[in-house]
Amino acid sequence: MKQRLNFIEKEIRKNKQMPHLASAVAYEFFLLLFVFNKKSATVENMLSAFKKRLFDWELEDLLHRQVEYANTLANSKGNLEYEEMHKLFSLCDEIHGLEKLGFLIDEEEKIRFESNVKKRLMKDRGKALLVAEDKFEEWKSTLWWYKKDLL
Numbered sequence: 001m002k003q004r005l006n007f008i009e010k011e012i013r014k015n016k017q018m019p020h021l022a023s024a025v026a027y028e029f030f031l032l033l034f035v036f037n038k039k040s041a042t043v044e045n046m047l048s049a050f051k052k053r054l055f056d057w058e059l060e061d062l063l064h065r066q067v068e069y070a071n072t073l074a075n076s077k078g079n080l081e082y083e084e085m086h087k088l089f090s091l092c093d094e095i096h097g098l099e100k101l102g103f104l105i106d107e108e109e110k111i112r113f114e115s116n117v118k119k120r121l122m123k124d125r126g127k128a129l130l131v132a133e134d135k136f137e138e139w140k141s142t143l144w145w146y147k148k149d150l151l
Contacts (some may be wrong), residue, residue, distance in 0.1 A: 005046070012050050018058040019065050023094045025050060026062065030097030035139050036037055041078050047101070063103040067113045074120040085127045089128050089135050092117060092145045117145060 011017065011025045029047050032038045054060045070091040073084060080088065095113070099105075107114075121128040132146050140146045 001032065001036070004032060007044070008046055008050070009052065012046065012053055015061075017053070017059060018050055019062060019069075020090050021055065022057065022059050022065050023098070024064055026101060026103075027094050027097045030100055034097075034100050044149055063095065063098040064109070066098065067105055067109060070095065071113055071116050074116040080120070080127060082127055084137070085124060085131045087118065088120065089145060090130050092143070093135075093140070096143060114144075121145065131145050 008025055009029050029043070029050065032043050033047075054062060056150060070088060072092070073080070073088050076084075082094070127146075132148075136146060
């Protein structure tokens with residue numbers, strides 16, 4: 001836990017932040033709070049500071065940005081390489097984490113995202129199965145993009 005908090009603290013202090021790193025920080029908060037159940041005043045205060053910093057970094061639309069990135073990847077022509085499929089799964093994980101942390105997108109955008117990802121997972125089923133197996137952790141068993149019946 002200490003290593004995660006150190007990473008978060010270091011990233012929050014930066015004057016400028018890239019969307020992928022801000023999303024990684026949010027994912028660390030999600031893991032701490034919802035997967036490892038490490039709720040504490042320290043973590044809650046850091047999360048509050050992080051959410052404020054998103055405005056400083058002009059990343060207050062972080063969830064929207066990650067959804068758009070996932071849509072772009074899901075809608076790309078041809079088959080995805082393993083690394084691209086891995087990134088798509090990571091984006092889905094991060095988007096889930098952002099939503100659990102209280103970030104919002106409109107329902108239409110969410111439906112479009114889910115539809116695009118589902119189509120891609122069915123189109124590249126073999127790679128999707130490999131990635132799902134490689135990235136699987138027990139807590140992910142309820143997430144739709146890890147469901148074998150979908151894949």
